[in-house]
Amino acid sequence: xxxxxxxxxxxxxxxxxxxxxxxxxxxxxxxxxxxxxxxxxxxxxxxxxxxxxxxxxxxxxxxxxxxxxxxxxxxxxxxxxxxxxxxxxxxxxxxxxxxxxxxxxxxxxxxxxxxxxxxxxxxxxxxxxxxxxxxxxxxxxxxxxxxxxxxxxxxxxxxxxxxxxxxxxxxxxxxxxxxxxxxxxxxxxxxxxxxxxxxxxxxxxxxxxxxxxxxxxxxxxxxxxxxxxxxxxxxxxxxxxxxxxxxxxxxxxxxxxxxxxxxxxxxxxxxxxxxxxxxxxxxxxxxxxxxxxxxxxxxxxxxxxxxxxxxxxxxxxxxxxxxxxxxxxxxxxxxxxxxxxxx
Amino acid sequence: xxxxxxxxxxxxxxxxxxxxxxxxxxxxxxxxxxxxxxxxxxxxxxxxxxxxxxxxxxxxxxxxxxxxxxxxxxxxxxxxxxxxxxxxxxxxxxxxxxxxxxxxxxxxxxxxxxxxxxxxxxxxxxxxxxxxxxxxxxxxxxxxxxxxxxxxxxxxxxxxxxxxxxxxxxxxxxxxxxxxxxxxxxxxxxxxxxxxxxxxxxxxxxxxxxxxxxxxxxxxxxxxxxxxxxxxxxxxxxxxxxxxxxxxxxxxxxxxxxxxxxxxxxxxxxxxxx
Numbered sequence: 207x208x209x210x211x212x213x214x215x216x217x218x219x220x221x222x223x224x225x226x227x228x229x230x231x232x233x234x235x236x237x238x239x240x241x242x243x244x245x246x247x248x249x250x251x252x253x254x255x256x257x258x259x260x261x262x263x264x265x266x267x268x269x270x271x272x273x274x275x276x277x278x279x280x281x282x283x284x285x286x287x288x289x290x291x292x293x294x295x296x297x298x299x300x301x302x303x304x305x306x307x308x309x310x311x312x313x314x315x316x317x318x319x320x321x322x323x324x325x326x327x328x329x330x331x332x333x334x335x336x337x338x339x340x341x342x343x344x345x346x347x348x349x350x351x352x353x354x355x356x357x358x359x360x361x362x363x364x365x366x367x368x369x370x371x372x373x374x375x376x377x378x379x380x381x382x383x384x385x386x387x388x389x390x391x392x393x394x395x396x397x398x399x400x401x402x403x404x405x406x407x408x409x410x411x412x413x414x415x416x417x418x419x420x421x422x423x424x425x426x427x428x429x430x431x432x433x434x435x436x437x438x439x440x441x442x443x444x445x446x447x448x449x450x451x452x453x454x455x456x457x458x459x460x461x462x463x464x465x466x467x468x469x470x471x472x473x474x475x476x477x478x479x480x481x482x483x484x485x486x487x488x489x490x491x492x493x494x495x496x497x498x499x500x501x502x503x504x505x506x507x508x509x510x511x512x513x514x515x516x517x518x519x520x521x522x523x524x525x526x527x528x529x530x531x532x533x534x535x536x537x538x539x540x541x542x543x544x545x546x547x548x549x
Numbered sequence: 550x551x552x553x554x555x556x557x558x559x560x561x562x563x564x565x566x567x568x569x570x571x572x573x574x575x576x577x578x579x580x581x582x583x584x585x586x587x588x589x590x591x592x593x594x595x596x597x598x599x600x601x602x603x604x605x606x607x608x609x610x611x612x613x614x615x616x617x618x619x620x621x622x623x624x625x626x627x628x629x630x631x632x633x634x635x636x637x638x639x640x641x642x643x644x645x646x647x648x649x650x651x652x653x654x655x656x657x658x659x660x661x662x663x664x665x666x667x668x669x670x671x672x673x674x675x676x677x678x679x680x681x682x683x684x685x686x687x688x689x690x691x692x693x694x695x696x697x698x699x700x701x702x703x704x705x706x707x708x709x710x711x712x713x714x715x716x717x718x719x720x721x722x723x724x725x726x727x728x729x730x731x732x733x734x735x736x737x738x739x740x741x742x743x744x745x746x747x748x749x750x751x752x753x754x755x756x757x758x759x760x761x762x763x764x765x766x767x768x769x770x771x772x773x774x775x776x777x778x779x780x781x782x783x784x785x786x787x788x789x790x791x792x793x794x795x796x797x798x799x800x801x802x803x804x805x806x807x808x809x810x811x812x813x814x815x816x817x818x819x820x821x822x823x
Contacts, residue, residue: 258663263675272681377812381805383756385763386797389783393790404787485668490760494783504671505764508678520675524667 248535252528259524260312263517264305270513290319317521318514322507327518331500335522337407338499341418341491342484348423349430350477356427357434358461364439372431379428384487388421388494405496418495422487426480433476437469444468471538478534485523559817562809569803573621582612584619585771595789605791607781613792617799620773623685625803627774628755631689635696635754636747642697643704644731647712658705661698669695669753670760677766685768688761692754699746707739741818745811752807759800775800 292298299307311318317327360372395417396404408414441447442465450464489501496502500519507515572579582602588594588610596606604613646657664672676691677683711717717734725733736743755775761767762776763783770777775796782793 254659255662255666258659259666262663262667262672266675266679270679377808378805381752381808382801383759383779383797383804385760385783386779386793386800389779389786389793390797393786393793397787397790481668486670489670489674489764493764504674505766508674508683508766511678511681513678516675516678520667520671523671527668528666 245536248532252532255528256525259521259528260309261305263521263524264308266517266520267513268301268304287319287324291321317518320507320512320515322510322512322515327514330503330515331518331522334498334500334503337497338488338492338501340410340415341422341497341499342481342488344415344419345422345426345484345487346477346480348419349426349480352423353427353430354434354466356431357436358438358466360431360435361438361442362457362461369435373435376428376431379424379431382424384421384425385490385494387424388417388491391417391421392494405494407496407498414495418491418497421494422484422491425487426483429480429483430476433472434469437472438465441465441468474534474537478531478537481527481530481534485527488523556813556817558809558813562806562811562813565802565806566810569621569799569806570625572618573625576615576618576622580612580615580618582615584611584615584773587611595785595792597789598791604795605789607792608785608789613778613795616773616778617775617795620775620778620796621799621803623768623772623774624755624758624776624800627685627689627692627758628751628803628807631692631696631754631758632747632750634689634693635750636700636743638693639697639700640704640736640743642701643706644708644735646701647705647708648727648731654705657701661701664695664698667695670757673757673761674764674766677761683761683766683769685758685762685772685774688758688767691761692757696750696754699750700743703742703746704736704739707742708735711735711738745815745818748807748811748814752804752811755800755804755807775803 315328317331319325320327320330323330356372356376360369363369392404395402402416403411403414406414438461447460447464450460455464488499489505491497492499492502493505500522504516504519504523507513507519576584594606594608594610596602596610598605602612602614604617607613607616642657642661646654673688673691673695676694677687680687711734717730720730720734758767758774759776759779762774763779765780768774768777778796779793779800782790782796785792
């Protein structure tokens with residue numbers, strides 16, 4: 207039994223044939239030195255995308271209609287402040303020079319000054335980021351635990367009532383607009399039952415976190431459940447599962463030790479994609495629950511046309527997304543036991 | 550057994566959408582009240598659902614059923630309309646990139662990489678800030694500007710794989726022009742994945758429009774959309790929850806219908822599921 211529980215199931219008589227029909231990408235089977243090169247390659251490939259992101263964010267300001275700075279400060283805006291904006295953004299020079307000026311300040315972590323609050327954008331973002339991070343982590347935890355559990359339950363007896371119920375719930379979850387779900391949860395658990403606070407941050411009190419995290423997590427639980435079910439079903443069909451079963455392993459042990467592990471790659475992918483859901487859901491969820499995070503900052507700043515803050519927040523969201531996707535890419539290397547087997 | 554499951558999704562999704570669309574189109578026939586009429590039919594403000602007002606009334610005594618049905622016209626039209634433009638733009642970009650290759654392909658595909666590198670709604674919210682004031686027309690513009698990437702990639706992939714196939718080369722050898730090859734050979738072969746992506750895209754558009762309007766960055770009063778109604782709902786959630794419940798249910802059912810239809814089509818058209 208002990209031998210079966212460690213490492214991937216790989217009966218020696220099957221070594222000559224591919225172990226999984228999906229087939230591992232070639233780079234996963236390479237030696238450590240080359241592995242390092244693969245990792246480096248992934249990181250380098252992100253660089254042009256990051257440049258593209260900065261360019262697009264820069265263009266938000268360059269193509270902005272009207273005079274946002276004047277609009278934000280009012281007609282009697284402080285001439286010194288206006289002059290500083292003109293200088294900061296090199297507004298009287300060609301577009302390329304403006305971009306260069308903006309990039310050189312960005313490289314030093316300077317995102318400019320908020321029109322509305324008259325203080326550095328970086329300061330405002332650093333202030334707001336922890337609330338969003340906390341919400342996103344809690345939501346990810348909920349969606350992964352609930353989603354994997356739902357998918358595994360559904361995959362145990364495909365076609366059974368429980369399977370249909372789980373998958374129907376998943377489709378329903380995917381189709382529910384996140385902000386409406388938030389309102390309904392708030393209506394049920396805060397307004398009607400009075401168990402939890404309606405909104406606000408509550409100085410970090412966990413009870414304030416429950417409803418926003420459930421709302422944001424539910425958005426993605428359905429996708430995780432569907433992906434878990436799909437890849438589990440594929441793994442369960444493999445020959446080594448039949449072998450393990452023939453050796454007398456109990457079903458739960460089989461599911462946890464063998465199947466879930468081999469189904470992990472697609473699930474990690476979905477968690478990575480889920481970050482997009484989380485980031486998209488953050489402005490909406492934070493607005494519904496008056497959660498003082500980056501999402502709500504972004505929405506409020508668009509309302510005030512506080513473009514430096516809008517640009518800063520969009521940039522941070524995009525960079526987090528790109529880095530997260532890169533980490534998911536690299537996680538494949540860590541999760542797949544085939545990389546270790548070849549060392 | 551699998552085939553019947555796909556059929557069930559397609560039929561259920563299609564029926565759901567048909568009913569919602571019919572109700573929205575027939576709104577003037579189905580409800581007596583004008584969606585903008587204040588204190589409609591002698592109604593009071595924030596009236597609970599009653600016989601006269603099955604969905605209740607809002608803060609100005611306007612009939613909520615009428616508002617939900619009329620808003621459905623906007624929400625459904627934006628969802629489908631944006632997707633038509635997205636599909637058109639995506640097809641053009643994908644065809645150009647796949648057909649001409651080289652630098653053109655490189656530039657276009659790097660652009661899709663960058664657009665896809667943003668969490669979509671975040672960039673949409675940011676783009677709204679470019680305009681002096683928000684509005685439904687800006688939402689359409691922004692959603693089209695950001696939505697074309699998926700379809701462009703699908704079409705480009707189809708072009709690349711078909712370019713080398715014998716029947717396309719034969720058509721070329723027989724002297725068929727670019728347009729004939731694209732219309733007769735390339736597009737029909739990309740139609741399956743295109744249809745699935747476009748269907749699911751309609752749901753995404755509706756949710757995005759609703760989200761932006763909910764945030765106050767989309768449809769502005771008196772323009773009705775489910776998202777804009779939900780913004781009212783948020784304000785009166787404690788005193789009049791029906792203002793939030795009914796537009797949300799309508800939106801949920803519409804997106805559910807689209808997703809059932811899209812999933813069913815994908816299972817039906819994807820050979821791996823057969």
